[in-house]
Amino acid sequence: MIHSTLCPILWRLPHVLPRASHVLLLRTDLYSTKATPTRKPQILAKPIDVGTLTNEIPRHGSQFSELEPVSIIEPVASTKTSKKKKTRDDDWREMTLDVKKLPQYYLMLSKSRLTSLVVMTSMAGYSLAPAPFDLSTLLLCSVGTGLVSCAANATNQFFEVPFDSQMARTRNRVLVKGMLTPLHAVSFAAVCATTGLSILYFGINGLTATLGATNLILYTIVYTPMKRFSILNTWVGAIVGAIPPLMGWASCMDSLGSGAWIMAGILYAWQFPHFNSLSWNLRPEYSRAGYRMMSVTDPGLCRRTTLRYTAGILALSCAAPVLDVTNWWFALESIPLNAYFTYLAWQFHQNSDSGTSRKLFRFSLVHLPILMILMLINKKEWSSKKQGKDGQDGKS
Template sequence: MGKTETTFEAANKVMEPGPLSEANPTGTWKDFLTIAKLGIVMSNLITTFAGFFLAVKYTNLNFTEQLVPMVLCLLGAALVIAGGCCLNNYIDRDIDQLMERTLERPTVTGRINANQVLWVGIVTSAVGTLLLALTTLTAAVLGLIGLFVYVVVYTMWLKRTHSINTVVGGISGAVPPLIGWAAVDANLHPIAWILFLIMFLWQPPHFLALAMKRCEEYRNAGIPMLPVVSGFEMTKRQMIWYTAALLPVSLYLYDFGTVYVILTALLGTGWLVLAISGLRAKDDIKWARMMFVYSLNYLTIMFVAMILVNIK
């Protein structure tokens, strides 16, 4: 349920917009995909599917017999995440106009009416929750928890008041693998919680790198991100602690086999070394950019590897 603006955003740029309707010629499907943050939805679906796939394996079910629950799970999760992103756009339209990276959002330019965004967010979230409930009630409840943390706790409250916003907001981004697992097995296995913890620890260094890159924009918008409030040195130390904690947690899934352990150790160690190198970095923004890119590749490779090594 995350906030991550990933490399999947490139997909948005190549999609041709089309008129939403004759009554609203300025609104396009691309505009609505933009406010739904398609990149975030797609990246979160990778972790959702990983949770679902691993749950099928560890409950000894036949994957081909779980195709309907899988579709309901992925579609439901996608709609809940997209709905949360729409609500985030609706709530943040006052500060989005103060930041360069969000200045062209349809909610800022007026290409989509604010009330439309609000109702699209509400309806999409509701439909997604219903679809998740058709798998298990636990999956639906987890979706609602992620939605509440992202929209209410993070967007409406902590993002505007406290630098801990990145950490607490990470809860919503860590929920998707739990949703995937719960769609198969409502009695969440310890592995499901390890997936949650991996996602939770991954997010602070990822988003703090972004916050460093956009520090002055956040400062101008009055958003108390950690780099704005405490400076780059404190931010870099925090990022080191999170990447260091992530390494042993990811290795806890040693049951996935030798290939997974070696790959995870190399990826985690590489990220930790890069994080530590930031203490002597001459160009903090360049270093933050490298951390951001590495985090995206780390997450994708890790979760794809979890799936591949468990295919039998």
């Protein structure tokens, strides 16, 4: 099976001696050009057994990052722009603040995608609460939660510079590249935290502000260092993920009801399939950078919790109508979605490789928004709320 011209490549991999049953799998670069524009396309070699040919082809991840590039090829169309980009990242650069790019830096510092997920879950928590809809409260809650999330992420990056430098996923963060000074980042975080918590406290209520402050502390002071201290970090991280819907609910009701707990429970459980599948492909980097992630320190537990918590989501979704949060249609509609999620987790549990973990991770990104939408569509109180409103109107 080995083509004669490929043989020299095989000898570069010290632990492999060529054998007829091995095929050499060649792939080109594994990073998205957007995230790492300066990387040269590389051919990466991976020896594989013929028996494991199916489903063992990672597209973007660790298995290849362990391999040595066998050759570095210049892009076929090496235009001037690509060369320009290359020199920009490899060059020494004066550390001056580019004011025009400041909004972009702030977005990066706030991890804008993560923050928008947090805001969406808090909005879902708000919408699920059985009370008349009030747009201004919803907006205040979203902005407040968003700002607190920005503060948490900026503080997190301030603490993590040398660690972020170690991993391909985080190597391009603003503080790592020296686009902003640490003092600037912390000042940004302080302004965001103060504004966000003030909006929540004065604009909404004390309970929501307390939840926000708790989450800020839990994320920056407990979770961030804990990643390098204890395997328990994933559980703490899951609590951090579960608090935003509670904040949404609290800003509507000024208390926490069964619906809030169901939603928080789903988000708590969701973190496990989501994060475990993501971290599975980052094991080499976590090991080197000192992160005590479950996927490295206890791979067995990582597989089991993934399966357990997807089953947990299935159970929680069925419990929602029992606790009068949604109607019975929700349980029925969510079963196929959750069953497929559990099926993917089962596959990951049985055969954990980059293929199954990536499939699970991708589906987790689709799963959560769909489940939230189904939950809102089938909210129990939509009708009774209308009646309540009518009743109020009648009285007034």
